Amino acid sequence: MHCASNQLPPNLESIKREAEDSDRKQVEVAVAGLVKQPARPRLMQYYENAARFPQNRVKELEGFKRAGGKVVGYLCLFAPLELIRAAGAVPIRLESGSHSAVVSSEQLLPTDACPVVRSTLGMKMLDLSPYLRLCDILVCPASCEMKSKLGEVLEEFTTIWRIDVPSLKDGPSARRMWLGEVNSLKHKLEKLTGRKITRTELRRSIQTSQEARVFFHRLLELRKSEPAPISGGDAMLVTQTMWYDDLERWTKKTSELCEELKDRLTRGATVAKARAPRIMIVGSPIIWPNWKLPNLIEEAGAVIVCDELCSGDRGALSDPVNVNEWTMKDMMNAIVERYLLPVTCPCFTPNDQRLDVILKMVKDFRIDGVVYHQLRGCYLYKVEFFRVRAALKDFGLPTLGLETDYTHEDLGQLRTRIEAFLEMIQSTKETA
Numbered sequence: 001m002h003c004a005s006n007q008l009p010p011n012l013e014s015i016k017r018e019a020e021d022s023d024r025k026q027v028e029v030a031v032a033g034l035v036k037q038p039a040r041p042r043l044m045q046y047y048e049n050a051a052r053f054p055q056n057r058v059k060e061l062e063g064f065k066r067a068g069g070k071v072v073g074y075l076c077l078f079a080p081l082e083l084i085r086a087a088g089a090v091p092i093r094l095e096s097g098s099h100s101a102v103v104s105s106e107q108l109l110p111t112d113a114c115p116v117v118r119s120t121l122g123m124k125m126l127d128l129s130p131y132l133r134l135c136d137i138l139v140c141p142a143s144c145e146m147k148s149k150l151g152e153v154l155e156e157f158t159t160i161w162r163i164d165v166p167s168l169k170d171g172p173s174a175r176r177m178w179l180g181e182v183n184s185l186k187h188k189l190e191k192l193t194g195r196k197i198t199r200t201e202l203r204r205s206i207q208t209s210q211e212a213r214v215f216f217h218r219l220l221e222l223r224k225s226e227p228a229p230i231s232g233g234d235a236m237l238v239t240q241t242m243w244y245d246d247l248e249r250w251t252k253k254t255s256e257l258c259e260e261l262k263d264r265l266t267r268g269a270t271v272a273k274a275r276a277p278r279i280m281i282v283g284s285p286i287i288w289p290n291w292k293l294p295n296l297i298e299e300a301g302a303v304i305v306c307d308e309l310c311s312g313d314r315g316a317l318s319d320p321v322n323v324n325e326w327t328m329k330d331m332m333n334a335i336v337e338r339y340l341l342p343v344t345c346p347c348f349t350p351n352d353q354r355l356d357v358i359l360k361m362v363k364d365f366r367i368d369g370v371v372y373h374q375l376r377g378c379y380l381y382k383v384e385f386f387r388v389r390a391a392l393k394d395f396g397l398p399t400l401g402l403e404t405d406y407t408h409e410d411l412g413q414l415r416t417r418i419e420a421f422l423e424m425i426q427s428t429k430e431t432a
């Protein structure tokens with residue numbers, strides 16, 4: 001690790017205070033958009049509090065660390081969470097949606113790098129995230145050039161474990177390489193925590209994830225209903241609080257939320273108008289508190305019923321770790337497969353599977369239109385935009401491509417384009 005103090009601005013404390021202030025405002029704006037919706041589910045308060053007030057969870061984790069526990073940060077969904085938990089560590093996903101942190105990274109990353117990596121680096125440079133502070137190491141999968149470079153730059157501040165991701169996922173060499181990466185992570189985790197990953201612990205960890213996945217999928221099923229029982233902005237918040245919450249507590253809360261939504265459906269309570277356009281968001285990740293797109297779409301009268309974001313419905317709980325026999329070998333194989341084969345990140349070439357997944361979701365959720373979110377500087381998702389739009393056009397579905405970043409300067413322009421898109425969908429629905 002190198003010393004990065006020469007890259008930190010001399011007026012660090014005042015920059016940090018300003019950034020903290022601006023972060024608080026960004027969170028309040030995001031929350032204000034969510035609470036505006038009519039008849040918000042009561043249990044959303046739990047997730048909102050978890051996102052707004054991290055202190056309680058941070059206190060828990062500090063206690064865990066004082067007792068010798070380790071916290072493992074990770075920066076993308078290629079990190080096998082079941083292994084981290086089986087080693088007795090707590091995984092926390094750490095990409096940042098903070099606008100103020102983006103600006104601070106300018107001395108170490110180009111200004112046209114994507115805001116996800118710039119913001120995540122800024123959070124570390126300014127020590128803005130209590131979760132980042134708690135991490136003993138950061139697992140940084142090299143899923144795109146930006147993530148790969150982020151790992152390199154972050155090495156100046158903390159210990160990084162890089163995981164290489166094959167660009168072609170089919171074939172024996174990709175599988176061999178990935179198996180090597182996962183095995184190496186397993187050994188490093190055992191060394192970090194001083195605990196061998198036993199068959200019993202790995203089985204328990206996989207089962208805990210499977211239990212969480214049941215309720216994540218139950219929530220997705222409920223979102224297929226029309227009218228929608230929960231807004232997309234809230235559903236995305238539910239998914240992202242899982243990144244740092246205790247998984248068993250999150251599962252319990254989400255099972256209760258599903259019960260509340262079921263009850264709302266029987267009573268006809270809804271968060272959207274009858275025949276509101278049903279929208280799916282695809283593309284670059286949307287990370288709390290950068291909720292400007294979901295809030296704009298839903299404030300304009302649509303409802304986001306699903307997404308295809310690695311920060312959302314395509315995240316850690318989307319696919320199961322399928323174990324045939326509870327042997328160590330079989331469980332490791334199942335983990336290796338789970339974190340490679342169903343993943344449709346555009347870092348893979350070819351990536352036709354992503355089109356299949358999007359089209360299936362479009363049918364299952366009865367989508368009226370797709371919003372393709374492109375973060376400035378995120379070329380992977382930008383390149384795939386054209387193919388996704390063409391496939392959706394063949395299917396007879398309109399796509400709105402929106403390029404944006406974490407600033408609020410383009411709010412007016414985005415709002416106008418979204419409203420025009422929704423009007424077009426609404427008039428098609430009415431004449432259908």
Ligand code: SF4
Binds near residue numbers: 146284
């Ligand atoms: S995939 Fe896109 S948004 Fe994600 S880190 Fe890479 S460039 Fe940034």
